[in-house]
């Protein structure tokens with residue numbers, strides 16, 4: 058490896074980072090991560106921290122998951138690539154489809170369509186929703202509804218249903234026919250409602266209202282994250298997702314669960330939909346399906362939706378969508394091994410336990426530091442602190458202060474993620490109790506450094 062100074066200088070000069078301003082990367086050079094072991098990462102200067110981010114919500118099993126590494130190496134040796142477009146397939150995707158079917162059976166999802174990541178899964182699910190209605194003779198159902206503050210990836214369809222202006226404004230005009238409803242975000246909402254359950258009901262009424270306004274027969278699908286992730290970890294009241302399901306059923310609208318973050322144990326259940334007792338029509342997965350070791354994703358399809366495609370005799374059911382890397386044999390091998398480890402280690406239970414530990418710890422920090430306006434979590438290992446400079450006015454904290462907290466937390470032993478005025482935690486689901494304590498003590502040091 059080149060030396061640290063060479064790497065830092067060349068990173069600044071020659072590459073742009075996703076979700077970052079190029080000028081920012083010059084002013085605040087990123088940490089160069091060179092090693093991962095267990096739940097720890099080490100940077101090029103030899104500084105080792107607990108990874109409170111879990112890669113990017115995806116390294117659920119940590120960095121030393123040997124069965125997944127072995128599966129990747131063995132598959133690279135045997136067959137590094139072949140396409141699964143019409144006419145060819147491979148043994149791994151077949152085995153994986155069986156495993157996924159069993160894994161998601163309680164959610165009513167029995168068919169898999171493979172992708173190369175989360176944005177791809179969202180794109181495919183949205184396309185399949187329109188196609189489903191066309192096959193059934195309802196070609197007018199083309200619109201999509203989604204939740205403000207929701208994140209659904211970077212492709213243009215996903216960005217169009219995305220509920221965060223930061224990811225939209227510079228790329229508008231996006232796809233027409235996408236409409237956004239209020240999110241069940243108690244800390245800030247247009248209703249001024251702080252009660253979780255009442256807010257969920259108000260949001261559900263707003264959805265009904267928007268559907269009537271648009272005309273139900275024009276809407277293809279409602280897409281939502283069971284717990285909003287990148288938008289700042291916003292868990293809805295338990296009545297919200299079942300309420301959305303009921304409204305969708307009433308109006309013949311498909312429900313797409315975007316579980317790119319929440320599938321495979323992160324909420325303390327095997328899927329976010331199951332966490333709320335809901336069966337979606339389509340489910341987007343990616344990220345932890347391979348523990349982040351290989352880019353891969355899958356859209357899971359319910360029996361009811363699948364039948365419409367499979368029984369079509371008009372030709373409209375032919376899937377005109379796919380990626381070169383759909384069903385990549387190495388990704389599928391990684392996913393098979395990853396699912397086996399995910400189940401063997403029963404990571405959802407540790408996610409629930411460590412999630413509670415962190416949630417309690419973050420609430421204790423809130424009592425100590427006025428900069429913490431809101432603590433969100435309580436559903437496995439996805440948590441957030443929303444930082445404000447004024448508790449009453451809820452003024453979002455400035456970039457410099459949150460940046461300083463982030464840096465000091467890192468120096469004190471934990472990598473956490475800054476997103477707007479939120480600090481987000483999404484550590485590996487195999488996080489040991491002692492490392493959860495390290496995350497909390499490092500955050501304590503981070504806040505103390507600016508206090």
Ligand code: PMP
Pocket residue numbers: 174175176177179208209210211282286287315316317318343344
């Ligand atoms: N949907 C959700 C809910 C996500 O959180 C993300 C990524 N954070 C995506 C879609 C996009 O996934 P990817 O970055 O793998 O394209």
